[in-house]
Amino acid sequence: MQQPYLDLIAQLEQQIDKQRIITDPTLALAYGTDASFYRLVPQIVLQLDSLQEVIFAVKTCYERQIPVTFRAAGTSLSGQAQSDSVLITLTRNWRDYKILNNGDQIWLQPGIIGAEANTYLAPFGRKIGPDPGSINTCKIGGIVANNASGMCCGTSENSYRTIAGMTVVLADGTVLNTLDPESVAAFKLNHTEMIDELMSLVTQCQQDEALAEKIRHKYRLKNTTGYSLNSLVDFDDPIDVLQHLFIGSEGTLGFIADVTYNTVVNHAHKASGLFVFADIEKTCLAVSELSKTSVAAVELMDSRSLASVADKPGMPSFIAELGEQGDTEAAALLIEIHAENDQALQQQIDQLLSIINDFAPIAQVDFSRDTKICEQLWGIRKELFPAVGAVRDTGTTVIIEDVAFPIEQLAPAVRELQGLFTQFDYHEAIIFGHALAGNLHFVFTQSFDTQAEISRYSDFMDAVAQLVAVDYQGSLKAEHGTGRNMAPFIELEWGSDGYQLMQNIKRIFDKRGILNPGVIINEDKESHIKNLKGMPAADELIDKCVECGFCEPVCPSRNLSLTPRQRNTVFREISRLRETNEDPARLAQMEKTYRYYGLDTCAATGLCADRCPVGINTGDLVRKLRQNHTDKAKQIANWTAEHFDSVTSVAKTGLTVANGMHKLLGSNNMRKLTKAAYDLSGHRIPLWTPHMPTAAKSAEMLKIKTVGREKIVYFPSCSARTMGTEAKAQDPRPLMDVTISLLEKAGYDVIIPQDLNKQCCGIPYTSKGFPDIAAQKAQQLEQALWQASNQGAYPVLMDTSPCASTGKETLRSEIKIYEPFEFVANFVLPKLAITPQNEPVMLHITCTSRRKGLAAVMEKVTKACANTVIIPDDITCCGFAGDKGFTKPELNASALAPLKRQVPAGCTEGYSNSRTCELGLSEHSGIEYRSILYLVDKVSH
Numbered sequence: 001m002q003q004p005y006l007d008l009i010a011q012l013e014q015q016i017d018k019q020r021i022i023t024d025p026t027l028a029l030a031y032g033t034d035a036s037f038y039r040l041v042p043q044i045v046l047q048l049d050s051l052q053e054v055i056f057a058v059k060t061c062y063e064r065q066i067p068v069t070f071r072a073a074g075t076s077l078s079g080q081a082q083s084d085s086v087l088i089t090l091t092r093n094w095r096d097y098k099i100l101n102n103g104d105q106i107w108l109q110p111g112i113i114g115a116e117a118n119t120y121l122a123p124f125g126r127k128i129g130p131d132p133g134s135i136n137t138c139k140i141g142g143i144v145a146n147n148a149s150g151m152c153c154g155t156s157e158n159s160y161r162t163i164a165g166m167t168v169v170l171a172d173g174t175v176l177n178t179l180d181p182e183s184v185a186a187f188k189l190n191h192t193e194m195i196d197e198l199m200s201l202v203t204q205c206q207q208d209e210a211l212a213e214k215i216r217h218k219y220r221l222k223n224t225t226g227y228s229l230n231s232l233v234d235f236d237d238p239i240d241v242l243q244h245l246f247i248g249s250e251g252t253l254g255f256i257a258d259v260t261y262n263t264v265v266n267h268a269h270k271a272s273g274l275f276v277f278a279d280i281e282k283t284c285l286a287v288s289e290l291s292k293t294s295v296a297a298v299e300l301m302d303s304r305s306l307a308s309v310a311d312k313p314g315m316p317s318f319i320a321e322l323g324e325q326g327d328t329e330a331a332a333l334l335i336e337i338h339a340e341n342d343q344a345l346q347q348q349i350d351q352l353l354s355i356i357n358d359f360a361p362i363a364q365v366d367f368s369r370d371t372k373i374c375e376q377l378w379g380i381r382k383e384l385f386p387a388v389g390a391v392r393d394t395g396t397t398v399i400i401e402d403v404a405f406p407i408e409q410l411a412p413a414v415r416e417l418q419g420l421f422t423q424f425d426y427h428e429a430i431i432f433g434h435a436l437a438g439n440l441h442f443v444f445t446q447s448f449d450t451q452a453e454i455s456r457y458s459d460f461m462d463a464v465a466q467l468v469a470v471d472y473q474g475s476l477k478a479e480h481g482t483g484r485n486m487a488p489f490i491e492l493e494w495g496s497d498g499y500q501l502m503q504n505i506k507r508i509f510d511k512r513g514i515l516n517p518g519v520i521i522n523e524d525k526e527s528h529i530k531n532l533k534g535m536p537a538a539d540e541l542i543d544k545c546v547e548c549g550f551c552e553p554v555c556p557s558r559n560l561s562l563t564p565r566q567r568n569t570v571f572r573e574i575s576r577l578r579e580t581n582e583d584p585a586r587l588a589q590m591e592k593t594y595r596y597y598g599l600d601t602c603a604a605t606g607l608c609a610d611r612c613p614v615g616i617n618t619g620d621l622v623r624k625l626r627q628n629h630t631d632k633a634k635q636i637a638n639w640t641a642e643h644f645d646s647v648t649s650v651a652k653t654g655l656t657v658a659n660g661m662h663k664l665l666g667s668n669n670m671r672k673l674t675k676a677a678y679d680l681s682g683h684r685i686p687l688w689t690p691h692m693p694t695a696a697k698s699a700e701m702l703k704i705k706t707v708g709r710e711k712i713v714y715f716p717s718c719s720a721r722t723m724g725t726e727a728k729a730q731d732p733r734p735l736m737d738v739t740i741s742l743l744e745k746a747g748y749d750v751i752i753p754q755d756l757n758k759q760c761c762g763i764p765y766t767s768k769g770f771p772d773i774a775a776q777k778a779q780q781l782e783q784a785l786w787q788a789s790n791q792g793a794y795p796v797l798m799d800t801s802p803c804a805s806t807g808k809e810t811l812r813s814e815i816k817i818y819e820p821f822e823f824v825a826n827f828v829l830p831k832l833a834i835t836p837q838n839e840p841v842m843l844h845i846t847c848t849s850r851r852k853g854l855a856a857v858m859e860k861v862t863k864a865c866a867n868t869v870i871i872p873d874d875i876t877c878c879g880f881a882g883d884k885g886f887t888k889p890e891l892n893a894s895a896l897a898p899l900k901r902q903v904p905a906g907c908t909e910g911y912s913n914s915r916t917c918e919l920g921l922s923e924h925s926g927i928e929y930r931s932i933l934y935l936v937d938k939v940s941h
Contacts, residue, residue, distance in 0.1 A: 001023065008044070008060065011064075012056075015053065015056050017049075020047040022046070023044055025586070026589065026593040028042050030567075030569055031566065034075070034079075034081045034082060034549070035075045036078055036082065036485070038532060039532070039533040042086060046088045048090055055169055057086075061514055062512060066086060067515075067516075067517050068088060068515065069519075070141070071087055071088065072090075072138065072140075073113070073134075073142055075137050076250075076481055077483075078484065078486065079531075080145075080250040080482070080520075081142075084531075090141075091111075092897065094109045095109060095874065097109065097112055097117065099121070102124060103263060105164055105262055106263055108258060109257075110259075112140045113135075113138070113139055114130065114132065114134075114135040114138055114139070115135045117140065125265065125268065126264065126266055127264060127266040128261050128263060129153050129157030129159070129264045130148055130149055130150065131151060132148040132150045132479070133150050136550070136611070141256055144259050145246075145247075145249060145250050145256055148479060151297040151299060154222070154436060155219065155222055155437060160230070160231075160248070162261050163247060164260040165178045165260045166178055166243050166257075166258060166259045168256055169255040169257055170509065171510045171511070171512065174190070176242070178243045179260060184239055195238045202235075206232070206233055211497055214494075215230055215233050216233065218230075221439075221474060222434070222439045222475060223477070223478065224475070224477045224482060225475055225476050225490060226490045226499075226520060227249060227253075227505050229501055250481055250483065251515060252520050253505070253509040267339060271337050271345055271367045272337075272367065272374040272377045273335050273364065273367035274332060274333070274335075275335065275364045276318070276322065276362050277332070277333070277360070277361055278362050280302065280329065280411055281411045282359045283300060283411075284300075284411035284435075287300065287435040289359075290335070293348070293351060293352065294337075295348070297335065297336040298335050298435045298436045299432065299434060299435065300431070300434075300435035300440070301381065301431075302431040303328050305332075306332055308383075308384060308388060309383045312387070316363075316365055319380075321363075334377055334380065336374075337352065352367070381432065385398070385443055385613055387430075388430060388445065389546050394535075395535055395536060395537060396535065398446075399446050401441065402433065402439060402440070403439070403440055403442075403468045404437060404438045404474050405440070406473065406474065410438055413467070413468075413474070417464070421442075426444040426460070428444060429443065430442065430444075438474070439478040440478075448533070449534065458528075461528065469489065469493035470492065482520045484519060484522065485528050486528070487519065488522065488526065488527055488528050502521060503521060506521045536576045538574075539621055541618075542618060542621050545565070545616050546613070548613060549563070549565050551564040551607075551608035552565060553611070554611055555603075555608060556847075556878070556881075557601050561602075561891075564608035564619075570590065574587065574590050577590065600888060602622040603877055603881035603895075604620075604622050604623055605847035605851075606620075607851065629770070637765060637770045641760075644760055645758050648718055651722045652695035652696060655692070655693060655722070655724075656695045659695070662690075662727065671690075674687060674688035686887065687886055687889045689923045691928075692919070693725060695722070695723070696720065696735075696736070697736075704740060704744075705744060709747050710748050711750075711751055712751065712827070713785065714739060714751070714799075715752075715759070715798050716739070717800035718760050718764075719915040719916055720799050720800065721736070721757065723915055729928060731930070738931070738934050739797070739931075739933050741937055742933055742936060743797075745832065746827065748827075751789075752788070753785055754788070758780070759780065761778060761781055761803040762777040764883070767882050774810075775810070778810040782810075786814075789816075791814070795818060795823070795827065799915075800914050800915055801913040802848045804818065805852055819848075819852075820933050821858045821932055822854055824936050825857050829864060833941050834864055834865060836866055836867050837939055838868075839906070840868035840904055841862065841868070841907065841909045841910065841911055841935065842902075842909070842911070842921075843862045843869050843871050844871075844872075844875070844878065844910065844912040844929065845858050846878070847877035847878075848914075850876065850877075859871065862911060862932065865940075874898045877895055878895055878896055880892050885916060892920040893924060896920060896925070899924050900924060900925050903927055907927060908927050910922070910927050912930075
């Protein structure tokens with residue numbers, strides 16, 4: 001590392017925790033990755049905790065003239081969140097919000113995910129205006145900095161139009177809160193030169209009628225190419241001009257510390273329909289007419305788009321038939337409408353159908369209010385990007401560009417764009433987009449591993465730029481931001497006068513050029529074909545990863561080590577280095593770092609697969625890599641499988657001993673002693689907590705009554721057979737006793753499988769990379785349950801959700817397996833009287849339950865038993881991950897860091913459906929968590 005960076009680090013360490021100043025090359029590669037097709041590796045990654053730290057870091061970099069880039073969620077596609085210098089990211093402490101004026105406004109910190117903001121506003125019937133397609137992942141800081149938009153917001157409800165105020169940090173460390181009169185007054189007093197220069201640009205634009213008209217024309221379309229020059233003609237107040245210039249500035253003018261939005265109505269009454277037309281001309285003519293109505297969204301999909309999803313499950317049959325019938329010119333419109341009530345909605349439907357029918361659709365799905373049907377229709381649109389990504393050749397990347405044409409010229413523009421695909425051999429390319437705004441996305445695959453491929457891409461982008469910016473006077477970037485990708489083409493689109501304005505804006509705000517250099521303003525006309533990201537083959541389990549980052553919000557290790565995207569990125573580089581053998585020392589260093597950050601701290605929940613557009617489960621890769629065991633480890637694993645009853649017996653003995661020591665030493669001394677043992681053992685001895693369970697009683701002591709009623713098979717998990725309750729439990733009964741009590745109360749005879757103590761679903765072996773042993777244990781369990789259930793005649797209750805989920809995946813389908821909540825909903829609640837308690841309860845939805853779609857069932861059952869149920873925000877998985885809560889407790893602590901502050905006063909109970917998860921939840925919430933079966937048993941009769 002060069003001396004200027006070493007000196008910078010020394011100064012930063014004066015106010016920033018060393019652990020949040022990242023210089024490890026492997027972690028810098030991981031944390032520096034974004035969704036674009038560029039690769040820059042930062043020298044330093046800063047994880048900043050407060051506004052004061054941001055001010056200090058930015059000011060320090062400014063004084064030392066060291067470039068700095070700000071990063072939010074890293075979902076940007078144009079290279080605007082890349083750095084080879086200092087990359088600033090934010091910790092989870094930037095997630096505060098305030099609902100203002102009964103929901104008419106909302107104050108947000110930049111770490112809030114867009115969809116979360118809408119969740120907070122939902123009770124008020126409001127939402128934020130911007131609606132980017134990545135809203136479930138992208139964060140407010142990025143949404144504002146890119147002026148991101150989507151299917152419905154158009155140009156009237158984006159950040160530029162709905163911003164009420166913001167707090168920004170300028171390059172020299174100055175803070176301005178545009179809603180605080182004192183802050184504004186101080187800024188005007190201390191920054192007269194900046195204000196004068198800004199107002200000079202305003203005067204220049206407003207007096208130059210030709211320039212002003214060009215600006216107004218450009219923003220009649222969706223446009224994020226360059227800076228928001230419309231602020232210079234829309235506003236006369238310098239503070240208004242400044243804050244609107246920050247929108248879409250991509251971190252090149254300063255840091256956005258918070259924003260206040262004017263919210264928009266979130267209509268409860270909606271309908272969607274799909275209409276296919278014979279050719280693109282009719283389709284675009286229909287769009288022109290629809291744009292004159294109050295329709296909310298119109299998504300265009302060309303014939304190639306439709307063909308790419310024709311074989312996907314749930315697609316209307318006519319989509320596949322279009323290709324079979326030779327309708328290769330067909331295009332479709334997916335239309336959504338909103339209204340205040342059903343009557344107004346029906347009036348819109350009638351009006352739109354009258355317009356649509358004039359263009360003779362050849363196939364259609366009529367407007368529907370049914371939520372399921374609407375979701376299926378929008379599923380077609382959402383499948384388009386994955387459809388290309390999933391079938392691309394290994395080693396290629398998926399590129400998604402977005403442009404905007406004047407809507408009256410949409411049809412010929414699409415035709416010519418399709419012609420460019422043919423000319424440059426992008427035969428897989430598809431076109432879709434937000435047709436009301438003339439905003440089209442086109443997706444294609446590209447390799448950058450040869451100069452010929454790079455030249456093909458460069459020539460193609462030159463042709464696209466000429467077509468869009470010159471021939472049609474459109475926008476080269478409608479909503480994805482300029483970044484590095486379109487920086488070389490800004491002058492082509494805006495002309496020399498517009499580009500000069502942008503250069504002046506950059507100079508006014510960033511005189512030393514340290515803020516995100518190379519983005520928006522870049523004198524290198526080949527910057528868009530430099531620092532291109534390679535996508536080498538690594539493993540077929542992750543080769544389709546496009547590094548979009550959609551997986552990250554649900555990853556329990558995201559604030560501790562690596563996310564699935566980052567794990568894939570680093571493993572790709574490790575695989576490349578192994579293949580080329582170009583740098584053995586770097587390879588060894590990366591493999592060492594990856595052991596902890598990539599493998600040891602991955603919970604392998606699979607939640608990432610549910611968010612991934614191409615269905616990648618990085619946990620599968622981690623489990624595969626964990627299979628690299630020594631012969632001794634294999635022997636030990638085999639022995640434990642063959643003597644599983646002995647293993648659980650030893651575990652219970654250990655719990656008994658630990659409980660005895662706790663009584664003797666007290667909690668504080670016990671923590672110190674076991675922490676020392678944990679450290680000395682290299683984290684092999686489990687870390688003790690006051691919520692560590694006592695030993696469960698022997699399963700053979702279960703008291704079961706048989707009186708000839710309906711039969712239920714109960715398989716107590718190995719955790720239930722091993723772990724009793726914690727020492728100071730509100731209900732000291734073991735889970736097995738509670739379960740049998742509840743089942744008998746509901747009128748069932750309970751059957752326990754034979755050789756119970758020898759049985760295991762196999763999940764402990766799967767998670768540790770012993771798939772063969774896991775399969776062996778699953779087969780043994782299948783035989784026991786097949787016999788106990790009378791060949792599948794009786795339902796089977798597994799009292800822990802991970803075991804139930806594994807059983808459903810590995811055992812024969814005739815064995816009907818249920819986890820506790822689903823079982824209670826189907827077999828217990830219908831037979832019992834419930835008196836819900838008034839005391840509030842917390843509910844944790846386990847990752848396996850989320851993956852099985854049981855979140856709604858869990859909430860429904862819990863609300864049937866308690867009048868107040870709290871499901872905490874920002875927790876998708878507890879991170880206990882079997883035994884990692886004992887061996888890697890920092891994973892559990894990180895995943896549950898937001899939990900304790902969300903437990904309301906007076907709440908003493910938490911419920912879930914996994915015994916080990918409940919240990920970690922109890923430890924990090926300050927209240928006792930236990931199985932939902934305890935609550936159901938308590939409130940039923």
